[in-house]
Amino acid sequence: MNSLLHTLYSACIDTPFFGIALSIVAYKIGVIVREKSKLILLNPLLVATIIVILLLKATGIPYPAYKKGGDILMSFLAPVTAVLAIAMYNQRKILMENLIPVIAGTFAGSVASVATVFVLGKLFHLDMQVVNSMLPKSVTTPIALSLSRDFGGILPITMISVICSGFTGGIFAPSLIRIFHVKHPEAAGIAIGSCSHAIGTATALEIGEVYGAMSSVAIGCMGLATTLVFMVLDKILL
Numbered sequence: 001m002n003s004l005l006h007t008l009y010s011a012c013i014d015t016p017f018f019g020i021a022l023s024i025v026a027y028k029i030g031v032i033v034r035e036k037s038k039l040i041l042l043n044p045l046l047v048a049t050i051i052v053i054l055l056l057k058a059t060g061i062p063y064p065a066y067k068k069g070g071d072i073l074m075s076f077l078a079p080v081t082a083v084l085a086i087a088m089y090n091q092r093k094i095l096m097e098n099l100i101p102v103i104a105g106t107f108a109g110s111v112a113s114v115a116t117v118f119v120l121g122k123l124f125h126l127d128m129q130v131v132n133s134m135l136p137k138s139v140t141t142p143i144a145l146s147l148s149r150d151f152g153g154i155l156p157i158t159m160i161s162v163i164c165s166g167f168t169g170g171i172f173a174p175s176l177i178r179i180f181h182v183k184h185p186e187a188a189g190i191a192i193g194s195c196s197h198a199i200g201t202a203t204a205l206e207i208g209e210v211y212g213a214m215s216s217v218a219i220g221c222m223g224l225a226t227t228l229v230f231m232v233l234d235k236i237l238l
Helices: 002-013 016-037 044-059 063-074 077-090 092-097 099-123 128-134 141-150 155-179 185-207 209-237
Strands: none
Touching (some): 016 044, 016 063, 044 063, 044 155, 077 141, 092 099, 099 128, 099 185, 099 209, 128 155, 141 155, 141 209, 155 185, 185 209
């Protein structure tokens, strides 16, 4: 009987469906926890990440077993990035009405993000490969991974940087809006989308419809702006 249970257990763990199912269930738990607690700190993605880590550690399930399903979920990142074009098209009216602020805001956000990482990396004497890995931290994951790869970055570090940037923006954005007395939802939405991509946009949607719309527009514009900044950096470094 024990042998049969062990065989079934191994068969379940060794399939990609384990990682996919665990990710979905963990995220659903995160959503429920957030809805019940009403605490901004309990971001669903953050809660899901903690649940997955604790479960893998407690059960001794190797990370490669979970990664089989994770890799399949990761394959959806490229199509999701393409969908940003649809989001920008759907919000084209707002985009055109605020074209100059959007372009100026996302470009300023891109330059500030890249410059901050570069300067702090130099101050703390970090290896340039690590710095290059963190430079695209404020854009959505597929674009960040592509830019990091082109600059010889370490992809896992890039992933962590992007996630941390999203969590930080998503958690602290509402408080920062109040502290700095940002009155215009368009400006606040651009700022959130520019620094914390999709995770921050989820928070922006909770604040208000205009906040979410401008944040979603800023994600795509931020990706374009950061790509241009990296092209300039590439020319300078060469």
